[in-house]
Amino acid sequence: MHEEIIISGFGGQGALFAGQLLAYAGMEEGKHVTWIPSYGPEMRGGTAHCTVVISDDPVGSPLVRHPSAVIALNLPSLDKYEGLVKPRGLLIYNSSLIQRPVYRTDLRVIPVPANDISVEETARVSENGMGDARLANVVTLGTLVQATGIVRLETVEAALRAHLPQRHLRWLEPNLAALRRGALVVAERVVAY
Amino acid sequence: MAKELWKGNEAMAEAALRAGVEAYFGYPITPQTELLEYMAREMPKRGRVFLQAESELGAINMLYGAACGGVRCMSSSSSPGISLMTEGLSYIAGTEVPVVLVDIMRGGPGLGNIQPSQGDYFQMTKSLGHGDANALVFAPSSVQEAVDMVYNAFDLAEKYRCVVVILGDGMIGQMMEPVEMPPERPPLTEEQRPDWALRGAKGRPPRILTSLNLTAEGLERANQRIQARLAEIRKNEVRWxxxxxxxxxxxxxxxxxxxxxxxxxxxxxxxxxxxxxxxxxxxxxxxxxxxxxxxxxxxxxxxxxxxxxxxxxxxxxxxxxxxxxxxxxxxxxxxxxxxxxxxxxxxxxxxxLPGDGYRPARNGHQGVAPVVASAAVKA
The missing domain is CATH 3.40.50.920 (Rossmann fold)
Incomplete structure (x- = not known):
């Protein structure tokens, strides 16, 4: 098993944190893992991405040209990575924010209304009943894990419990719910190549 | 001990803490800054010295002073900051005091950018500063290796009274990998301080540490002493x-x-x-x-x-x-x-390759036409 995943979105959408959760989960399951962020001036306002490699073997390059799976949380990310996914790879995109169709026909494509799901799950616990889109990253991570089986969903849940920053602890349950909702997307959809 | 996921810069800082580093001096610069930030947070908690200098020039000379006091000390920076430090590094090498320095290289020359680079190889291996200054230079390729190198660097610096450099790049500084942290060691006790350290001369003859040596013969002897230690390093420390x-x-x-x-x-x-x-x-x-x-x-x-x-x-x-x-x-x-x-x-x-019609060993692959990226350099 050797998976190379890029998670990409606007700075603030949590692409890097979603990647860290995945790396933690991989490590907990005894895999070799690397996580490397884009870092630099592009992180404020522009897109930020990270590359996660999870493998049965020691990881050579932590950077990849053609990832086996991509999560695109916004349109610039889809524009950037659609053409780079390996043939027959997985492309998950945030259909709440991305309206255009995917052009590649040789990929497994899963649109996920990640912002909408996040709004629903956060609204349940917010004081004023208003939700927000901050869990879109975790929603799509749930989809990725369910669709690929790279790690078990429970391991990601454990990683969330262990690594969600203390100040966000009241968001733990919505995060867990968002993760499961993202996983359900895979079951609910007829996904075709 | 279980493995934990660590970012390179922070992992190196933690490794230094566990090796008993007592003083850190530095100035922030990407892609190394998390190392300094970690030290800023953790050193005071353990009653040790963290000091952000006014510049890298300040930092390296504070490091020089701390090293003369015989305390385990270190600094870290990235390429442009390292350039600013080279005068001080030469003085440190000339004074024969031990320091540990982490260089997380970025693109140059000049201000360059903050992406990974290996452009400081000459500077760190060939021209640490003026004179015949030289350092023991390690190049980590994983976060675990970087941790182990930093952890062992202090002992080596003290053994050879030299500068030990961990030469990483933005990639090793920024990436996260599973790491098994080494055990915590206590800082040196007063009895463990080196016998050349400047600790106050009450009740004993004063000691002198300097890189200044005005007679040619005297300076040659100092150089020979330094070169003898470097020869020991060549004999004992080569790794690949x-x-x-x-x-x-x-x-x-x-x-x-x-x-x-x-x-x-x-x-x-x-x-x-x-x-x-x-x-x-x-x-x-x-x-x-x-x-x-x-x-x-x-x-x-x-x-x-x-x-x-x-x-x-x-x-x-x-x-x-x-x-x-x-x-x-x-x-x-x-x-x-x-x-x-x-x-x-x-x-x-x-x-x-010339000769007997070299072919790859398997599947008759004839080789790919030479591809040289536009930015590539051919020797």
Whole structure:
């Protein structure tokens, strides 16, 4: 098993944190893992991405040209990575924010209304009943894990419990719910190549 | 102990804490800043000294002072900051006091950018500062290796009274990998302080630490003493890693993060049928020249890959001494070479070799036409 995943979105959408959760989960399951962020001036306002490699073997390059799976949380990310996914790879995109169709026909494509799901799950616990889109990253991570089986969903849940920053602890349950909702997307959809 | 996921910069800081570092001086610069930030947070908690200087010039001279006091001390920076420190490093080397320095290299020259680079190789291995200053220089290719190097660096610096440099790049600083942290060691006790340290001269004759030596003969003796220690380092501390060299007739040579990327390239090239091996210097000063010289007699060609315009290349050529053709592939300005392009260079090297119609060992692959990226440099 050797998976190379890029998670990409606007700075603030949590692409890097979603990647860290995945790396933690991989490590907990005894895999070799690397996580490397884009870092630099592009992180404020522009897109930020990270590359996660999870493998049965020691990881050579932590950077990849053609990832086996991509999560695109916004349109610039889809524009950037659609053409780079390996043939027959997985492309998950945030259909709440991305309206255009995917052009590649040789990929497994899963649109996920990640912002909408996040709004629903956060609204349940917010004081004023208003939700927000901050869990879109975790929603799509749930989809990725369910669709690929790279790690078990429970391991990601454990990683969330262990690594969600203390100040966000009241968001733990919505995060867990968002993760499961993202996983359900895979079951609910007829996904075709 | 269980493995934890650590970011390179923070992992190196924690390793230094566990090695008993007592004082850290620095100035923030990307892509190294998390190391300094970690120290800012953790050093005061343990009652140790963290001081952000007004500049790298200030930091290196504070480090100089702390080292003269015989305390375990370190600094870290990235390429432009290291340039500012080189005067102080030469003074430290001339005064024969131990310090540990982490250089997380970024693209240059000048202000350059903040992406990974290996452009400081010459500066760290050949020109630490003016005079015959030299450091023991380690080049980590994983976060675990960086941790182990930092952890052991203080003992080595004290043993040889020299500067020990951990020469990483933005990639090793920024990436996260599982790490097993070494055990916590207590800082040195007063009895463990070196016998040359300036600790106050009450009740004993004063000690003098200086790099100033106005007589030629006196300075020559000091230099000979320094050179004798460097010779010991050459004898005792040379380290390298080899992968699949046993049957190799082609050899990749790369250090640091490019060394690990070459492991992926090696797999690709092996799948394509090329009998390629990897030689990765772990110390880049002293350079593992003897083993490379031996390997050069076994292979048909050598490919050196670096994120610079060909710096370690000169050390490779000196070690190979004409026993095999040496080619170079370099990316500049913070561009990281990826496994597929390195594998193409291996194929290109193989195709260029003279003699008995070299063909890869398996599946009749004829080699790929030479592909030289626009930013690539050919030696």
């Amino acid at each position: 890693e080899e992968e699949m060299t046993a049957d190799a007739d082609l050899l990749l040579v790369a250090f640091g993060t490019v060394g690990r990327i070459c492991k992926s390239a090696l797999r690709l090239a092996r799948q394509a049928g090329y009998r390629v091996g990897l030689f990765r210097p772990i110390t880049v000063w002293p350079f593992p020249e003897q083993r490379l010289h031996e390997l050069a007699g076994q292979v048909r060609g050598i490919l050196v890959v670096e994120m610079n315009a060909g710096q370690m290349l000169l050390d490779v050529k000196a070690a190979v001494a004409g026993r095999a053709p040496v080619r170079f592939y370099g990316r500049l300005g913070g561009v990281v070479p990826l496994p597929d392009e390195i594998a193409e260079q291996v194929a290109s090297l193989a195709a260029s």
